[in-house]
Amino acid sequence: MPILVMKFGGTSVATLDRIKRAAKRVGVEVAKGYDVIVIVSAMAGETNKLVGFVGETSPLYDAREYDAIVSSGENVTAGLMALTLQEMDVPARSWQGWQVPVSTNSAHSAARIEEIPTDNISSKFAEGMRVAVVAGFQGVSPEGRITTLGRGGSDTTAVAFAAAFGAERCDIYTDVDGVYTTDPRVSNKARKLEKIAFEEMLELASLGAKVLQTRSVELAMRYNVKLRVLSSFEEQSDEAGTLVCDEEEVMENRPVSGIAYSRDEAKMTLVSVADRPGIAASIFGPLAEAGVNVDMIIQNIAEEGRTDMTFSCPIDQVKRAEKALSEAKARGEINYHDLVADTEVAKVSAVGIGMRSQSGVAAKMFQTLRDEGINIKVIATSEIKISVLIDRKYMELAVQALHDAFELEKA
């Protein structure tokens, strides 16, 4: 029988009633003839409670114990989902990560899945079981200890199972009903996309549109897993939600698919840096070592042997960046007159695979912002994305204006 993977996030299994509702959705797919692998998160709030316990007990905790503790919430949901399905007369049983086993590396709290053997679950399907309920987010290390895959890791569990079992599709049930052209809270013209390419979804995810864990999208792209995002709180048809798929399957041929934004950005400028070959390495080496995630970088044209160097990073890493740079200055590795941090900025990005083949997208974006009187502080581009850093107070305005300019409200 064809296999379907269905993943239910924390809000979708927050109560016994919601678990029942999710189980009914699973029952619909079973009735269609699918053998279903259900991946569950912990009941909403449980993981946070456990993370809180760990933080209170041990601020610099042993990640192996952290993983053993926080993975327990998923085990509870998996068992309850299996029981709920059994009550509906659907043959089902639960698996914890180590029982499959979901083999990962030893990078506790951010482990990567290395192998998912299918024989164990497949033989149960062959015996007549119709649903395998698997605790998401967790695996087991080569040392036999429990690992977790990082926040949102159940998405990755789901995609990895879909890849391993050659599933027809991987449905991610969540509290939103799909991927939108932009955040509906910022623009009421936001439109739900029927389809979106993996590459676009990756850019949107990493830009803060937190529908899917980034790694799950990478994995889906690599193994060409059809990924569907849909709401567990609405009646669903086969065409519901948004399908994240190969670029060839996305029919819309427009340059921009969505406008993303991020408020958690800071702009930092090293004023009057002594310019010499290798200066960039001297600046960004120490930042990388300090764990600062540098995003956009610009260097002004050098004048009389000195230049300004500007970069952006997450706002909560500003202190760490300042420390790393002042220490590098003290060691004589770099020389600058001043370090200026601007924490009142936001990043707005236009994303679309259509950009590759259509020109004039950047020009249109800059013109739209100019027409609204919004000053651009930093620009960065990739093949399918143009990002600008602007004053944070203009963020909503910029998103709305760009959404209009690229006519994203039109299907």
Add this chain to the structure above:
Amino acid sequence: MPILVMKFGGTSVATLDRIKRAAKRVGVEVAKGYDVIVIVSAMAGETNKLVGFVGETSPLYDAREYDAIVSSGENVTAGLMALTLQEMDVPARSWQGWQVPVSTNSAHSAARIEEIPTDNISSKFAEGMRVAVVAGFQGVSPEGRITTLGRGGSDTTAVAFAAAFGAERCDIYTDVDGVYTTDPRVSNKARKLEKIAFEEMLELASLGAKVLQTRSVELAMRYNVKLRVLSSFEEQSDEAGTLVCDEEEVMENRPVSGIAYSRDEAKMTLVSVADRPGIAASIFGPLAEAGVNVDMIIQNIAEEGRTDMTFSCPIDQVKRAEKALSEAKARGEINYHDLVADTEVAKVSAVGIGMRSQSGVAAKMFQTLRDEGINIKVIATSEIKISVLIDRKYMELAVQALHDAFELEKA
């Protein structure tokens, strides 16, 4: 280094503060030079919460899923205890049942431990680890599924580890400070026992003095594990609590060690049963099949081919017993005029290994009850126990009178 097993029950690990307190007790033993195996229960309330979830989801639940769900609370405590010890600079790590592995049979929810390999934990002790924290109550079946050992099962986990590792002692930390001559809530003359024999503890446990799981005492007796019951809420010396040990080590030479009672008893009488060979089997066969735990049995002298048959059973099994007997009557297997249930009774028992060698204990017990005007309805005796069924309203009086008569308040 010598090994000590320390078990902390649910109330002893109910909050992060109490876990810290328990960890400090562990630290004291580590400082003395012990390698310690800590067995933990779930934080008080957690297991009940999970059991509630299961009951609400599926009244006739799959015990394999039940076990997978309710075992998760212990995993959380094990990790938190390990982290707390690490914070105190005590090298520690947690083990879940399947990681040891604690091998059990497949009797889900009431599994029996079959093997505990020591190599895994011992090699960590050899590397310098000082505390192995093990999630109690759970194991893994030959099929690789999680099992649980029944309510109070963490006691059994603790004793099994003490036996497997040849521990010097197994300390059970709980919310009482030892085993008493009777329930202090019933008699203010109740005295804490310094030592009690395994056999006596077994009788007391099965009589409802719920300090230790019965199976843990059986196991301790079989492997001669020194078992100590003590409070986790008081400062403790090496002589604190009550030592449950081999009968030879119990110095006190008195006939009765304690007075136990149970309120949850019912007396059932089959009036005027047709007496013939095999009639007892015809009555108690169907009761056993119906899962009725018959405790005491008496048969009156037969007159003119008919007799009365009386037995006691737990009060919540009366309906089941009535059904089983009336069905047996309908099938013509037994014949009686009436079935009378008396649910206003209580069982009071005197327990002591000294009874074996001292006569007159039963006589003294019956005389004491007669002097108080208490009528005895049923009597049952074993080598080290005399039990009587009386009107429930006299229970406290009977316990107090017997406690006085056998001078149990005197050390």
